[in-house]
Amino acid sequence: MTGTSDFLIVGGGIAGAGAAARLAPDASVTVLEMEDALGRHATGRSAAIYIRNYGNATLRALNAASEPVLTSPEGICEESLLSPRGEMLIATEDELDDFNKYLNGAEGMEMLTADQAVALFPLLKKEGIAAAAIEREAQDIDVDRLLQGFARLARRHGARFVINAPAQRISRSAGVWRVETPNGVFEAPVLINAAGAWADQIAGLAGVARSGLVPMRRSAAIIPPPDGVDVSGWPLVASASDGWYAKPDAGKLMVSPADEDPVEPHDAWVDDMVLAEGLHRFEQAVTMAVTRVERSWAGLRSFVPDRTPVVGYALDSDGFFWLAGQGGYGVQTAPALSRLVADLCFDRPSELPENVVEALNPARLF
Template sequence: FWTETYGGPLVTPLTSASRAFLDNPPKDFSETSFLRPRGAINIGREDQEDLADQFLADFADSGLAMERWSWEKSISLSPDLKPVWKHAIYEPECCDIDVAALHAAYLRDAKRKSVELICRAPVTNIRKKDDAWELVAGDEMYRATILINAAGAWADSVARMAGAKPVGIQPYIRNMVQIESDPPSSPDMPLVVGLDGSFYFKPEAGGGYWISPHDELPTEPCDVAPDELSIAIAIDRFEKAVDVEVKRVTRKWAGLRSFAPDRLPVIGFDSKVADFFWFAGQGGFGIQTAPAAAKLGGAALLGRAADASLHAVDAGLYAASRFR
């Protein structure tokens, strides 16, 4: 999903600046929008009014569209919500992202621009020689003037190989589960998020839901599998939030979210190692901030002025040079 509060107020400018591209992309990139209106309700129990107050205060200066709702108003969109959820904040601008279509469009665009995609080629050695980087991946050696470290959860590992100081990128596991439910979901229901950070869920095609315990399990960078305890916790929290019975699990999966210590993206040249460029720490908001983050990174990489769409973005917040 795309929602401007996700990631906190310091990430909001990147999310907001990405909307125009996602909603109305250039015709040579995509003929259709990647966004579909969804709406989001952030909910709190009767004893969590302070969380609702703090949520509103955090974004008070952002200009984001928000409405404080009661439980009675919330069930107009999420009719199975239990009465315990007395406090709610509605975000009307929240949208679904067609991630599969967006990813495919990025790959097509890269191919048109002569990008060569090389898979199943682990990087085993990086060194600087004659003012150029030499990188061994798989059975091949590659040379480049500038090395861009966009290795996600492995960003610190790549930095170490290149002789750069790691910035503290920490990978976390996030678990997801799709379920069949009774009653089934309605396709027009909103995303529902616990203000205490303990769950979120939204309807899925076919009348089910996908749900998450909103977990962050620290791990080393690796390929991850869903955690059975986390899946059970997700289902338990879901059934405590709504009068809905989980009939069966239809799919479960897990992925990695990687954060810098201040939980903001790391974009720009390393402060100590020449020609080493960071593009990392996108957390769980990477897909919804990708257009703006890419424009910001491209400008920093090429020494150009930032795109006009980034007028509200403070590039210094995300600069890699903040880690010295």
């Protein structure tokens, strides 16, 4: 198989599919995915929640810009991708500094008493809560509908998705990038690096300076709630120091140690000791004991040093476009970032504030 297009996107997760959906109406696009399905890694292992106040100031601006699309996803799917959940932050006495840092600059956060926090998440130990607050507008995201909706939109405009196509060699000649894969050779004047945890490896293959991106493992487990307890209407609850979080999931609880262990890019798996330690921290905050883990998994959240995504053309190589470093914010920022990709590629004004676009610019890293 061979192919020539205007844009060649490496990576078929939420970032690559979103970029394809926004580029395809005005250009020819090919997406190369190394796995046998789209969204196999970080996208498919997301906690699947929209939290307006999650991340630094740049990320919070991207979250806000994405919300209208998630609520009214015209062209992507027929109805909202969001459903009510809420996100509650709790702090022990030792976590009050972290709690106050999170609330600094936050919008829509409501302070709660310990009694109110326990009323919302009845498993919590009241005596351990020194402070609590809730973002009631935090909502679950239907990640698969968003990913598949982006892919359908891209395909309707002629984009091609090629699976089982990991990049083996990348070269540039006469203004054209050439990517060789086991499933064919593909060319385009613009190469968009949306390879997630593998983004710096793609840069290395292309002879482009690496961004300093570090993949970090994040683990999670599904545990049953106490017998007879309906958790479906409870909010996500998280410790202010990022020691753990828990979220209702199909009648059970998803609990994560909120780990961020640097690893090489790979198909991540759970470190049993890390998971056990995280479940222990969860147990210290609640009245239940964890007696059974029904299943567990891990994914990779990839960050550059300033923990802000990298979006824009590389300084050191023509036609190489970064779309990487989304960390744990990739799904909820995808609507805003996919529009920005198209605006930058087509040299159009962006709806995002200038300072936000500049904060994403790869130039800051080099």
